[in-house]
Amino acid sequence: MLPSARINLEKLVVMLVDDNPQSLDILGQVVGGFGVRSVVRCSSGQEARTHLTKGAIDLVITDVQMPEMDGYALTSWIRREAPEQNRFVPIILITAHTRKSEVTRARDCGANYTIAKPIRPKTVLERIYWIAKEDRIFIEVDSYAGPDRRFRREGPPAGMDGRRAEDLSAHVGQATMPNLSQDQINAMMKPTKVTL
Amino acid sequence: MTEVRRFRVRNRLRAAMFDGGGKLVAEALASADKALCALSDACNATIRNKLAQIDAVYGSSVEGRAAESPRALYELILPIIDASVCDTRTGFPEACSSLCDLLDHCAEKGVWDWPCVDVHVAALHCLYVDQSMSSADRMKIVMGLSHLRQHREHSVAETEPQVP
Numbered sequence: 001m002l003p004s005a006r007i008n009l010e011k012l013v014v015m016l017v018d019d020n021p022q023s024l025d026i027l028g029q030v031v032g033g034f035g036v037r038s039v040v041r042c043s044s045g046q047e048a049r050t051h052l053t054k055g056a057i058d059l060v061i062t063d064v065q066m067p068e069m070d071g072y073a074l075t076s077w078i079r080r081e082a083p084e085q086n087r088f089v090p091i092i093l094i095t096a097h098t099r100k101s102e103v104t105r106a107r108d109c110g111a112n113y114t115i116a117k118p119i120r121p122k123t124v125l126e127r128i129y130w131i132a133k134e135d136r137i138f139i140e141v142d143s144y145a146g147p148d149r150r151f152r153r154e155g156p157p158a159g160m161d162g163r164r165a166e167d168l169s170a171h172v173g174q175a176t177m178p179n180l181s182q183d184q185i186n187a188m189m190k191p192t193k194v195t196l
Numbered sequence: 197m198t199e200v201r202r203f204r205v206r207n208r209l210r211a212a213m214f215d216g217g218g219k220l221v222a223e224a225l226a227s228a229d230k231a232l233c234a235l236s237d238a239c240n241a242t243i244r245n246k247l248a249q250i251d252a253v254y255g256s257s258v259e260g261r262a263a264e265s266p267r268a269l270y271e272l273i274l275p276i277i278d279a280s281v282c283d284t285r286t287g288f289p290e291a292c293s294s295l296c297d298l299l300d301h302c303a304e305k306g307v308w309d310w311p312c313v314d315v316h317v318a319a320l321h322c323l324y325v326d327q328s329m330s331s332a333d334r335m336k337i338v339m340g341l342s343h344l345r346q347h348r349e350h351s352v353a354e355t356e357p358q359v360p
Contacts, residue, residue: 034224
């Protein structure tokens with residue numbers, strides 16, 4: 001994102017969701033500074049749901065830690081049950097801290113990006129810019145609905161046109177040996193004392 | 197086998213954002229930073245208030261603090277991280293995050309560690325109050341907290357019953 005690039009966020013309708021009024025003020029000041037004129041402020045997931053069923057939103061920025069309906073639940077609801085006009089809306093999650101037990105929920109809820117608090121304007125604008133520039137495919141499957149999470153394409157190694165002739169085939173053939181027993185696997189994992 | 201639907205959706209954000217007009221990225225960032233400055237006093241008041249609450253309920257000299265909920269302490273840290281948006285010095289939000297990691301681990305394992313909490317709270321005060329500390333020294337404190345936490349997690353893991 002070049003500082004000299006030109007952006008126009010004036011026509012966007014941005015929804016901000018946070019149960020902490022001060023945090024909502026912070027987000028409001030940030031997106032207002034970016035030039036957003038139309039901001040829908042919601043203090044809970046339920047309130048956000050109500051607004052999302054009424055009108056089109058161009059971007060949702062939501063806190064994660066909220067009582068009753070948290071940011072993950074709100075995101076999952078949007079991806080599965082929101083009206084068609086808002087089901088694919090870009091969603092940025094903002095979290096002060098992610099508990100270890102919630103990492104999987106964060107991965108699977110269907111958000112475009114997650115940002116760690118404290119909010120830095122540069123990070124927020126960068127993510128908005130990335131969303132506007134990217135061309136990610138949407139995936140819908142029983143266990144997930146949202147933008148494709150495997151979107152980083154590194155390509156072939158530097159200096160290579162594609163796969164090397166000596167690379168192994170991507171096709172996984174039939175197993176040539178019997179599977180290891182659990183005891184054999186345990187033995188491989190067992191820490192052993194080494195004398196140097 | 198679950199059916200997978202793959203499709204492209206119209207990027208309304210792109211259509212609006214690059215439609216001409218607007219402002220430069222540098223201008224947008226400067227405006228946002230300036231707008232945040234207006235909240236600086238309120239944010240600092242929140243941080244001071246929450247730190248005072250932590251001292252009053254979870255301070256090292258408070259009797260009966262063990263009866264308090266670790267979850268409630270976790271909830272007190274989160275608004276501090278929110279409010280440290282105007283504090284551009286390194287270290288303070290990282291130390292808050294380290295305390296959250298510690299509390300999360302305590303809650304997960306059901307093993308409470310007051311000395312470790314005390315060190316974190318003391319570090320928070322130090323990082324917030326001391327204006328003259330260099331960035332390098334601030335990061336040393338954060339690294340120290342990280343090592344302390346890892347040492348503790350390792351100790352807890354060693355005392356756990358091993359899966360045969």
